[in-house]
Amino acid sequence: MDRSPHGPAAAPRAAGPSVMAPVRAVLRLRRRVVLRRRRLLPPDAGAPGQPRFFTFDGPGAPSSRTPRRPRRRSRVVLYPPAARRPRPCPEPRSRARRCLLLLAAIVGFQVLNAIENLDDNAQRYDLDGLEAALRRAVHGQPAAVGRLVALLRDYLATHVHGRPLLLALLGPSGVGKSLAGRLLAAHFGPALALQYHARHHCPRPGAARACRRDLARRVAAVVARAERAGATPLLVLDDAELLPRALLDELHGLLQPRRARPFHGAICVLLSGAGGAEITRFVLHNASRPDGARRAPEELLAGLRARLAREHPLWQAAAIVPFLLLDRRDVVSCFRDEMAGEGFFPEQARAERLAAQLRYYHVAGREFAVTGCKQVVATVNLL
Template sequence: MKPEKRHVLLLWMLLCCGRSGAIEPISTSIAVGMAAALTGFLASYQNIFYYFHECCRPEWIAFNKSGLHADLELKLFGQHIASRIVLKAVSGFMSNNNPKKPLVLSLHGWTGTGKNLMSKLIAENIYKEGMDSSFVHVFTSELHFPHAQQIETYKSELQRWIKGNITNCAQSMFIFDEMDKMHPGLIDSIKPYLDYYDKLDGVSYRKAIFIFLSNAGGIDIIETALEFWRDGRQREEIQLKDLETSLSLSVFNNKQSGLWHTSLIDKNLVDFFVPFLPLEYKHVVLCAMAEMKAKGTEPDQSVADQVAKDLVYFPKTERVFSVKGCKTVESKLDYYT
């Protein structure tokens, strides 16, 4: 028997045992004192449990605004629009003790531009365990919803998963990757959970965060970025207003997107459509330098340049943007280091 359990059992025996003989009956004052000690011990034991085991409590869930800001500056490159939107959106939501609805972010852009990294940085600055937290849930279309003929089953399962996890912890996060591969109509099954309801069947969903990741709309973002480049304008001049309307319409009307004709867009339940711009050579170099640092090796400019030069860029003649963004940088570094 563990020592703490022996202590509890001994106290219980002393309080309950009133036999004459070797152990005399305990006076009322002593019993009260020992009961108080037992209560204090149990409270302390509970706090120790919370310390070592992840719970839905402030010890494990607390937003670090300065941490998120620093991470966006040091780890996410070439995404001035996305960084600004997400920092403001998450900060405002997490500082609101009584939000009217869950926070819903839809991240869009070409592959390798930082959508998954953004989700990771958000999670790491809210949950102590980051992406390993039991309150962060990731769904991918090809793994969790592979068969179109089973969509009705997926709908009921998805509703049950989300309701069960939010019942367990109101401040849960749900990340849906590969939304462009999701069966149209599936995501509409969770529409009530994203709406302006105080409670549904006794459960409040208003403190949860939903993040959708998609390549859908990437072409529109690239065309805007190319237009600015051809006009001789800096990419930092691109603003959300230059992309938001066309992006939401593109996603809504894209039959290959899980958000095709979804009521989430139609009912304005997506709080922000967040565009991720295609990455240039200089951003790939920064990715390589950051990856070397993350691996614990001294960043080497020459190696970073070599990695960046080996990637494919488009348009073919101008070679402005990386086709795969920073997606293959890690594997390229393994080759050069």
Template sequence: MNSRQHQTLLLLLLVCGGGAIEIISTGIAVGMAAALTGFLASYPNIFYYFHECCRAEWISFNKTGLQADLESQLFGQHIASRIILKAVTGFMNNNNPKKPLVLSLHGWTGTGKNFVSQLIADNIYKKGMDSSFVHIFTSELHFPHASQIETYKTQLQHWIRGNVTNCAHSMFIFDEMDKMHPGLIDSIKPFVDYYEKLDGVSYRKAIFIFLSNAGGESITHTTLDFWKTGKDREELALKDVEMSLSLAVFNNKNSGLWHTSLIDKNLVDFFVPFLPLEYRHVVQCAMAEMEARGLPPNPDLANQVASELTYFPKSDRVFSVKGCKTIESKLDYYL
């Protein structure tokens, strides 16, 4: 902030300071008003730099940043990284999308689903996950009682409508999607469909991200079978898991997505599989956590932390049962 901006802010404090204005002479007040008016005429958007708003100063997609983050921070998820980058880039570069972007992320706990949501937010919103335009819903926290499903539907629809009205580029993250009541999920359907407007509001620039453990078992079986054949993990492609994943999600009666209109009407743009993580990926997670804390790299410590996790199959200890979920607490134990 330059000296002129400092002076203007001081003027604002004096003018807005209530009783302070009483000790300022009329001549000084007139001079201050003139200076403030002149400054605002020169810098009409100055206030947008100090308070988050739905403008390019606060919402701007960084493809290079997202690509770099996915490559350097998301381990063992070559399929998910590729889909996320292409899907988000294509959507954000489209000035007139036909519908909101809907991503459904699937896989076992600790494989990176929540983390990817954070990376997406970090590269769209200046304040990342702390942005007032990023909204997170968790089934057990926000919709705990099945008996109140109708109330939840109304509240959720009002919440989405109000926030998109406030900012078209809003992001909605639904965690534990597999635990949500199907009726509640269906209440989201109008907002992610191919409507130009609903009651005067366009939802086409919004992003909906669903996080779910549903389909995780199917993904794991496919990855394990692939490993048993001796093939390289990076050879595993989306086509190898896509069909079994969609069937597992659609036909699983224990999943909130079971026979919902979102799937039935093909409103989910991408089902994104997150593969179970191997020992080497857990080591990478531990090293990344050290770097995030400003600690010197310690491969021995990373391997010690990774070795204490549970792996399967028991005879080969290939895949981590909890992925990287407990790395942070495990590292705390040794520091």
């Protein structure tokens, strides 16, 4: 038998740590729990009447700690049942779209520039001054003057034209057609205007072929001068109803597209007494209306165009401007202007006495001069 003094006493010492270690661990845990609870209690928790530990029973003092906000639950993201769909890719930028936008900007700029140039081109010819001169000198024709200036304004507003402008100033004798033609020629100037009188430049009917060559030469000369000046030429043909058919054919040829480009920008004004009978009947029929005959309705223009188209196809392309009959008040104004031009004092009573010597149509209490202001110049020259 082993009789070592350390043998029997070593056995109980070895069993000590195995029993005390769990006890010490429990004590340490209890101490930590007690300390943690003490930290959570308010400062006055030890006062009489207050519970030592926090419970949910009964009212208690409010805690000084700010309550925590509940966390906001995030929304549930749902995915397709089969598989995730890829994000849509942005469409590639097309170069054609940029080019289209650039082209639209260029076209808009050109249109704006053209609109501004229209006003500049119309102001070049001083149409406002022309209208004022016509209204001051041509008496009793406000509608005709307004229509004439409106046609010129629309035509001269553009630089490039496809065909010449053909105007037909129609009316009976003495209503101001020739005066309007002279004012137009004077306004455009002698370098850009050609005045052709059928009775003066082509008096013999048998010389129609020679007159046609002469007219073509004159027209080419004025068109060439206007082309060098960069302006619009004006052709005024008086007594157009007396022009031979060969000359009407030459004028009709000016309107065709086969002619050279400089001819396309010309303005041709025909002064004619054709249709004077129709205009006279229209004025006398509407004499009961104060302004009815002054408005020149469309039925009058349509009747004049149909009547002239039977004579020559040239009249079909013409813009008709009818000159109506003059009443006695307009004739008195013509006498006063002529007297002032000849050096006489334009006395109203004297002008009325001279106007009373002419013949008139008496309709519905109104008086319309048979010959208009045709005999004014001859009457004043006898003073």
